[in-house]
Amino acid sequence: MAGTEEIYWGVDCGSSEIKVVALDGQGNILLKRKQKTLFPLQDHVRQALAGESGDLSPFQNEGSHDIKEGHKIIATGYGRKYIRFAHDALTEIKAHFIGVQKQCDLKDAYSIIDIGGQDSKVITACNNKVDQFVINRKCAAGTGAYIEELGHRLEVPLKDMTELARGNDKELSLNSFCTVFSGQEVIKTLMNGERIENIIYALYSSVVKRVMEMTAITTDIVIFSGGVLEFHPELVAMFAKKLEENNANITCILSPNAQYCGAIGAAAYGLKPS
């Protein structure tokens, strides 16, 4: 291998977006890329990995699926099994854990709250390994899809939600578990003349409630990862507030590169000494 550059690619193929990260042999992040998850999946994952003409790419030449010597691709996310040119795959649970651990280098036990497009996870890690984890069960309430769907019903762009939620003047809450029934509740609340700010706050609050119901968080450190939390800072603030109510000593941190934690973890998994 002497003289050959080693590059480790992590590709997190989620329900909304494909995230790609490349690490060098020392684990330094060389690049991050993302694009919408579209089909045919192979083509779009390939495109996300290859980037634009002239960019660093794991492929031997344009159009080919052959990987350059020294390059290794590790897949994670819901699409992990459908990426034919990946050398290995791991679940997003392990990938997010490795991604967070690599970037935050925590010695004490901690929990990761990751909200993705179609699932929410709470992972507890200690002694440098995953101790336990839970994923939302039965439905997609408390996930990115939930926020997106209700944002769509309210005609509020996702990027505006945090500012709107911060403008609330009461702590309204949504009762329903179900995305569709929540939509009905939102419409009824709007018809009653409720301010949109209070409704967005209620929507965030509902996500916090759903996730907190999944498991009891017992660690003093909580790391937030995933795209939804990166792009909804007020949601992170609300999570932190709720966690502090239960544990005054808790430290809440938004992971660096939160949306890319899974991809970073996958790439780092490829880098691990075999």
Next chain:
Amino acid sequence: MSNVMKEYFLDLDRAAKDPARKVAWCTSVGPAEILRAMGFEVFFPENHGAMLGATRVCMETIPVANAHGYSPEICSYLTSDIGAYIKGITPLTKAFGIEEIPRPDVLVYNTNQCKDVMHWFEYYASEFNAPIFGIHPPTNLPEIKQEYIDDVARQFEALIHFLEPIIGHPMNRENLKTTVALSLEATNLWSEVLNMAQVTPSPMTFFDSTIYMGPIVVLRGTEIAVKYYKDLLGELKEKIQEKHSAVPEENKRIYWDGMPVWGRLRDQSNIFKENKACVVASTYCNSWIFSDFDPEDPLPSMAKAYIKIFINRNDQYKEDYIERMVKDFKIDGVIFMAARTCPNNSNASYNLPRKLKDKGIPTIIIDGDLCDLRCYSDEQSTTLIEAFLETI
């Protein structure tokens, strides 16, 4: 195996069409020995439900039962089966060329597993205008007291009196001894078969066992079941000698609690295989081990065996039982399948996984169902199983 089950169903079909022969329907852990000893051919609707699940025909039939007032939240064996009856279909047609399920001359259920079987059998008793008898044992037992055994033995005696007019003569008690002796032999062989998976690497998986278990459910009390398990045991011993591994490079051993997801057996089997994990033991397949049968004391020993089953016990018993299995089968982790429509056979709801985890046994809960695939998410379950395997 397929020949054994084929011949069983073909003979049932012949019996149903022969006025000289009688067909009894029985729940899967009901007193089949009494029925067989009295000359009934025995049909097990739960086995039919499992076939509807495994063939995924249930996805056409459950909604039919739902539309007829049977909730999607109740036993999906029941809804699969009643829906199939209303629709006039059965997987027996495609599998064995049998047009319809055998008409019952009598129906006998035992609520040792749940009360849904009572509603299920009452539906058919009404449809076929057939006599029905229920055994109602004490449930959720911490221990097996003599008074419970006496109670159920008396109910079995009452059942015999109920059935005698149907067959037209008193029961031959010697036949009952012979039948119980055959059941005991088969069930002991079945236990030995399942214990073959204690060997590392295991020559069989839980997914194999869900197929192997057919005769112990539908043919116990017969020579056929005894022969089948003797042959199977021989084959498995040979596999062990040859160091055959059901999962190549087996490096994790898993215990499965709860029902199988019948419509996803192959997919789940593949997930474990790809991850070099072998599901070596289960609560479900072990539920047909009745070592307490005693041919010299048939009714009390049957009473004891049928109330002692795992599903009819309290949580402390279940916890101790799984702990024992973890030790005996060198288990690395326990998967709890929480079946949406079968709370009685799902043990994840009252903190049992957590208690085992606190004792150092890794556990995970996956949501699903025995038949109703609307309650099962392939992607979610695959991720959960794989992530669980990654962590242990």
